[in-house]
Amino acid sequence: MTQQPDNASASAGAVTDQGTGCHAGADELRRAAESAGQSALLERLAADYPTGPHDQPQSMCPAFGSLRVGLRMRRTATVLCGSACCVYGLTFTSHFYGARRSVGYVPFDSETLVTGKLFEDLREAVRKLADPDACDAVVVINLCVPTASGVPLRLLPRDLNGVRIIGIDVPGFGVPTHAEAKDVLAGAMLHYARNEAEVGPVQAPRGGRSERPTVTLLGEMFPADPVGIGMLLEPLGLAAGPVVPTREWRELYAALDCAAVAAVHPYYTASIREFETAGRAVVGSAPVGLDGTAAWLDAIGDACNVAGDKVAAAKNAFLPAIRGALAKAPVQGTITVSGYEGSELLVARLLIESGANVPYVGTATPKTRWAEPDLDWLESRGTVVRFRASLEQDKAAVDAVRPDLAIGTTPVVQHAKQQSIPALYFTNLISARPLMGPAGAGSLAQVVNAALAGKARFDRMNAFFAGVGDGDTAGIWDRMPQPRQGGAG
Numbered sequence: 001m002t003q004q005p006d007n008a009s010a011s012a013g014a015v016t017d018q019g020t021g022c023h024a025g026a027d028e029l030r031r032a033a034e035s036a037g038q039s040a041l042l043e044r045l046a047a048d049y050p051t052g053p054h055d056q057p058q059s060m061c062p063a064f065g066s067l068r069v070g071l072r073m074r075r076t077a078t079v080l081c082g083s084a085c086c087v088y089g090l091t092f093t094s095h096f097y098g099a100r101r102s103v104g105y106v107p108f109d110s111e112t113l114v115t116g117k118l119f120e121d122l123r124e125a126v127r128k129l130a131d132p133d134a135c136d137a138v139v140v141i142n143l144c145v146p147t148a149s150g151v152p153l154r155l156l157p158r159d160l161n162g163v164r165i166i167g168i169d170v171p172g173f174g175v176p177t178h179a180e181a182k183d184v185l186a187g188a189m190l191h192y193a194r195n196e197a198e199v200g201p202v203q204a205p206r207g208g209r210s211e212r213p214t215v216t217l218l219g220e221m222f223p224a225d226p227v228g229i230g231m232l233l234e235p236l237g238l239a240a241g242p243v244v245p246t247r248e249w250r251e252l253y254a255a256l257d258c259a260a261v262a263a264v265h266p267y268y269t270a271s272i273r274e275f276e277t278a279g280r281a282v283v284g285s286a287p288v289g290l291d292g293t294a295a296w297l298d299a300i301g302d303a304c305n306v307a308g309d310k311v312a313a314a315k316n317a318f319l320p321a322i323r324g325a326l327a328k329a330p331v332q333g334t335i336t337v338s339g340y341e342g343s344e345l346l347v348a349r350l351l352i353e354s355g356a357n358v359p360y361v362g363t364a365t366p367k368t369r370w371a372e373p374d375l376d377w378l379e380s381r382g383t384v385v386r387f388r389a390s391l392e393q394d395k396a397a398v399d400a401v402r403p404d405l406a407i408g409t410t411p412v413v414q415h416a417k418q419q420s421i422p423a424l425y426f427t428n429l430i431s432a433r434p435l436m437g438p439a440g441a442g443s444l445a446q447v448v449n450a451a452l453a454g455k456a457r458f459d460r461m462n463a464f465f466a467g468v469g470d471g472d473t474a475g476i477w478d479r480m481p482q483p484r485q486g487g488a489g
């Protein structure tokens with residue numbers, strides 16, 4: 001089935017300057033998008049991904065989240081439409097992270113953008129890619145300039161030869177973080193799959209349907225965690241369902257066909273909307289540590305109408321093991337936690353239950369009602385939690401707290417290390433460990449304690465390099481720097 005566009009030309013609001021981008025005026029792009037008839041899209045994005053108090057946390061181009069979700073799915077082709085410099089950065093980053101998959105690109109110039117030829121080029125690219133032997137879906141991602149110009153991806157054919165065409169707008173001026181951009185694509189795919197399931201039979205999961213009711217897991221997690229969650233669910237008569245974002249189109253149907261959804265990452269607003277429309281209950285937080293696991297089992301039991309004695313049996317089976325694992329791997333010290341993954345609050349909970357003092361947690365992701373159980377738990381222990389935290393706030397927290405260890409993003413880690421404060425990268429070192437159930441209970445201690453023990457080494461390094469790379473000692477000078485004549489200091 002092929003739909004013809006009724007008005008495929010980018011409107012009068014077209015942004016024709018390819019140099020306009022994230023460094024040159026989100027406001028201008030937003031205005032252009034409005035005059036290009038994109039107000040409804042901007043309103044939806046503002047509702048799903050609210051900004052403030054800080055508008056846009058510093059992180060990579062948000063579209064990377066959508067790109068990565070598409071690239072990790074089997075039988076899915078992905079096409080970017082945006083300025084060449086944006087596409088260069090996005091493809092570079094995706095290959096840096098081992099995409100091992102081509103990224104399609106439909107370039108444009110001022111003329112093709114304004115005349116609507118760009119849309120025709122996109123439609124042609126999609127037509128060429130829509131080979132049902134190779135693909136279940138083709139994803140087209142509008143970056144900032146085509147979104148601001150109103151390039152109408154909604155007018156692409158809904159499917160070609162049985163291959164689904166998913167067009168999404170992921171502008172940096174509407175989607176604050178790459179974490180939320182994952183939700184933009186996951187939500188669009190769930191929407192499509194839900195509509196398919198409503199009108200007829202759909203493909204079963206690769207391994208067949210689960211005999212037990214399932215709990216869909218929302219948010220990317222360490223590969224061992226779904227297995228651990230499955231073990232926790234077994235005494236309840238439940239099984240772990242797919243993780244969303246899924247790795248294959250057919251898993252979307254299984255994800256929708258669940259008894260409940262565990263919003264392990266609480267910012268998947270568009271995906272949650274699809275699950276709620278499908279009538280699924282959604283449970284926040286995750287089975288982390290002792291309190292977290294007990295509360296989560298209760299909440300899942302409630303959502304899935306599991307008898308109280310089964311929930312009690314699950315708690316009796318797992319809570320002593322978690323208590324034992326936490327006691328065997330204590331963490332002592334003051335730690336600040338910041339990141340943009342969406343699991344920062346869960347990590348802080350585990351650290352506190354391991355014995356650490358965690359006075360500050362900053363996350364680039366927004367506050368949603370699914371984050372409330374973790375927020376309440378942390379605040380009741382005196383932790384300050386900042387949603388949409390900016391780099392400046394994270395660094396100020398390190399300066400104010402002077403922790404024994406700072407867990408954070410690259411610039412936060414750098415800021416801490418410059419002051420001899422041991423620091424760990426959240427993404428590489430913390431997200432690469434299980435967090436859930438008994439397996440997660442003691443998993444952070446080894447890496448955290450090793451880092452805490454490194455303070456003396458940092459002091460030695462800082463003393464050795466004191467004054468190097470700072471002020472006059474930074475960069476290459478072709479003559480001796482001289483004090484400014486008459487300058488103010």
Ligand code: SF4
Pocket residue numbers: 020021022023061062063082083085086089143144145171172173
């Ligand atoms: S697409 Fe990404 S890199 Fe390009 S202007 Fe937008 S936010 Fe910046």
